[in-house]
Amino acid sequence: MPANAAGGESQATEATATFDSVKEYYGKVLAKSSDLKTNACCTSEALPERVKHALANVHDDVLMKYYGCGIVAPDELQGKRVLDLGCGSGRDVYVLAQFVGESGECIGVDMTDAQLEVARGTEEWHRAKFGFSKKNTRFLTGYIEKLDELELEPASIDVIVSNCVLNLSPDKPRVLEQVYRLLKPGGEFFFSDVYASRRVPKALREDEVLWGECISGALYWNDFERLAQRVGFADPRLIKTAPITVNNKQLEKKVAHIQFASATYRLFKLPDLLEPDCEDYGQAVIYLGTIESHPESWALDDHHTMHKGKVFAVCGNTWHMLHGTRFREHFEFIGSFNTHYGIFEGCGRTSKLFAGTGAGGGASGGSCC
Template sequence: MKDDDVKRVVKDRYGRVAREAGSCCSSSCCGTAEPREVGKKIGYSKDDLASAPQGANLGLGCGNPIAIASIQEGETVLDLGSGAGFDCFLASERVGPAGKVIGVDMTGEMVARAEANASRGGYKNVEFRLGEIESLPVEDGSVDLIVSNCVINLVPDKKAAFKEAYRVLRPGGRMIVSDIVLHGILPKFIRESVEAYVGCVSGAAEKEEYLASMRSAGFEDVRVMEEAAFSLDCVNCGPADRKILDGLEISEEELKGGEKAIVSMTVRAVKPVTA
């Protein structure tokens, strides 16, 4: 698909997720469409899951970037692909009244849902903006920390996404990203699957290419903090929770090859103080 077609498909699918309150399972679900169980699987504590407004956690992540972000009071945090606002609300508690959290999402339904959640939860230091990661509606050098959870793999131009992240960070600012990456070549049936792209798999970049894109944007001290194997059985999408493997003739060898290629990774990077 062309980049514009990819964005259209992603907007449509995640718009439906927002409207259906998480009934579309993400690639992280591993057999369950219950967002709280997904959260536990990818590293969120019971306190985290209980503290955010109901409906903020849609089970769309593949890691917990907030856990290792070392958020300080008074900081400005930006969440790329903020969805219904789950990570934003967790960050809000950590930055306190003197801090600020900005969530950016390209899906209008997600922004509306996040704003409703913020209003219901009484959050005063969180705002949500409609926009694309490759062209962020955020001022230069205005953010202390960027987080993102299983979103940049949906962006066709990942180099542009990292350049934008670098632009909006203050010198010395940091970025923590959880994402799906590849350790090999995906089988053709996955690479060509629209369902797999929206499920964060076929749009994923090769691991070293992903890290190189961060470095080429100007980031330093790029470090993989966590890494875990992924399974094709975790790729679910659609209101009926239809797996992309259904109806396809796939050999056991192809299936095992695909599973070995897919990895969930959390990476940390820093914008140089002298930038």
């Protein structure tokens, strides 16, 4: 057998073992959220009012099986087609289904039958609860690395979300490639996950509990940003981050030399428009105050909060993220790409996930203006 064939077979075997382990962990070991052994798959940030209201309409059986590390509820979803990767029992699907409305659709994909049984078993209950004449949700059994095997057309999804699932995948590059393939031009991947301050060693990656708890499968933050850029998401934008303490003395000892953080990123599919760095073209935008629930100001990411009516200078990438996406109608755009002034002043290249800890320094390919 050729060496490359043997290597491919070995990788496939390892991936299958990982899939089986995750299915076992989330299908049998964890019966409810409180069975988690660490705080990695827990959402610590305060819920926005619109999310609180939406969660009040979600069935208790779904809520008790929630495993996530962030809030994946981007703005401006009315009438959109949304896909949730690793949807589990459907908590985020049913929250987002209310935001897309009856004219939109929210699709969940998961590989764990026990979780999907709960999600599918409450579809009619949720339709009635939302007051819709027809259901706007759909749940597919499948692997997030193999979305091309499902009934999903390329460039057919407006927004893809995921909540603490990418770290569980044995083939993260493949997942991002699938996400990019499915998104429409101008579409967005909005997701929360766990990241590490350094590369996690093989011995820890083989620990089934640490992997199942969303710890040892975490990507080193710089590897993630480079991977996203290589796939086509040229300028990953960090929205929020929070440290993860593991909160389990036995497991903490195993990973004491590594720091972990939960983070929410947004990646836009804007082929041939975004540049590797924040370039200055003398442009600016004015927020019109028309995004629902944000009448006074709206934040694109952790360093772009735009106030209604105020001129806000932006780099070329930020201009495209607003002008070439579903947010366009909410802004007035000033300037063009006729003159280039160099790197946008204040552009940074270090990670903010581990700022001040001495653990995440170094160059980052991402842009920051």
